Amino acid sequence: MKKKILGVLLFIALGAWGGETDLSSRFEQCCPLEENPAQGTVARLVIPGDLFDQARHFPSDVRLLDEVGTQWPFFITTPVDRTVSKKRIPQRLNQVFVRGNVSYWEFDLLVPEEAHGFIHNGVEIQTSGRDFVRRVEISRVSDAGDSAQIASGYLIHFPDNRNARSSTISYPSSDTDRLHVRVYARAKNAKESFEIKCVSLLFTDHIIAERETVPATRCSVSGKETDERSQTFILDTGFKNRPVEFITFDVADPAYARSVSVWGRNAGNDAWRRVGGGEIHRLEDDTENTVRIRATDRWLRLEIRKNDDLPLDIQSIQLEALPRILVFEATSTRPARLCFRGWDVPAPAYDLKRRTSEATTRSCPRIGTGPMNLNAQGASPSFFRTHTRLWSAIAVGAVSLLTLWVIIRMMRRPA
Secondary structure (H helix, E strand, C coil): CHHHHHHHHHHHHHHHCCCCCCCHHHHEEEECCCCCCCCCEEEEHHHHHHHHHHHHCCCCEEEEEEECEEECCCCECCCEEEEEEECCEEEEEEEEEEEECCCCCEEEEEEEEEHHHCCCCEEEEEECCCCEEEEEEEEEECCCCCCEEEEEEEEEECCCCCCEEEEEEEEEEEEEEEEEEECCCCCHCCCCCCCCEEEEEEEEEEEEECCCECCCCEEHHHHHHHCEEEEEEEECCCCCCCCEEEEEECCCCCCCCEEEEEEECCCCCCCEEEEEEEEEEECCCEEECEEEEECCCEEEEEEEEEECCCCCEEEEEEEEECCEEEEECCCCCEEEEEEEEEEECCCCCCCCCCCCCCCHHCCCCCCCCCCCCCCCCCCCCCHHHHHHCCCCCCHHHHHHHHHHHHHHHHHHCCC
16 A cells, blocks of 8 residues: 555656646747748747736746747847957156136147057046036147147036946047047136046947837826926836836937936836936037936836036937847747746756857847737646646655655564
8 A cells, every 4th residue: 555655646746847748838928920930940039028027037937839839949138239449558748738718738649659550449538526527629640740630529527427427539440649639627617626547549349239119108207206406207118127228318409418317116106226327418519318227117217417407308218128039949840939927837948049159149030929919728827737846846755755654664674
């Protein structure tokens, strides 16, 4: 009798622990693939925005299953900006302060002899002081001593926002060995103390990653959300946990420089948490209207610091995100669907990422997804189905205890 009980419990434990081969019924929602790629094809799809809201434990409870429940291996990746960057420390010469109707500091930058011919396209200037907007002009100096302006820009520091900084002036790539730099004093405080802490010549090549637009609606702002020193906007992306990385402002004003802070939350009664910020400006020929953040929130609160200035004329606000891309391999010719909102499913473990090159990931065909629907094959989330691993652990534990008890009884038998 004991052996029969032991065998039954062992069978139950192993069956539960081994799990099902067809996981279709474990997912409450799904959306079909718009195309059926050929067997063995590596393809990709962009994770729909509402999946972040619907999934219980993204990406653990997401699967690609064909119509008979066979899993297709996949991994999730995010495109990133790629930057090639080099830096040289130039020699700084002839620094003087020129006083007049418009006062400025000027100095020359000389590329070190061992770096002659170095291609550069920017100057990074770290200075003393705080709460400033300083205009900078950069000129190329020829061997004969003639100079020609090649760029202008602004050094910006807003003390109320750690992300609202600008210290680099960019210009077209050049191999000149000498530059002339002018940094203009602020009109409000022309006698400010000023010290150049560090100057670097930079070569930077940015390769911008693809982005997707995140639709959002502007919400009304209650009195408790406003601050008389700031313009406040609240945007609703429509989905909880929706990633957002970029905010771009379309501003009608001809000249401005403002600090921007961004806060996010997933529910109306949650506390706001800071998700990033930066600065936006339009100053003569220099414009920057995009702020980078790291948010995974349905609601975003944007505060544009104005202090005593007039509010900006904001024409529109656009949200963008780096798409979350699911790269998969079709292992059958049967129609497949993206299943999610599963219960009691372990995180998937496939080797597809290890055996797929970056070039293949970037160039593989993109497959669209259809509308999200309830999974017709989904079973009701009963207590037994939603806690399979718990029952497995109980069964294995019971078998272990029974085995130990049988062994002890056998050892106690008289010889």
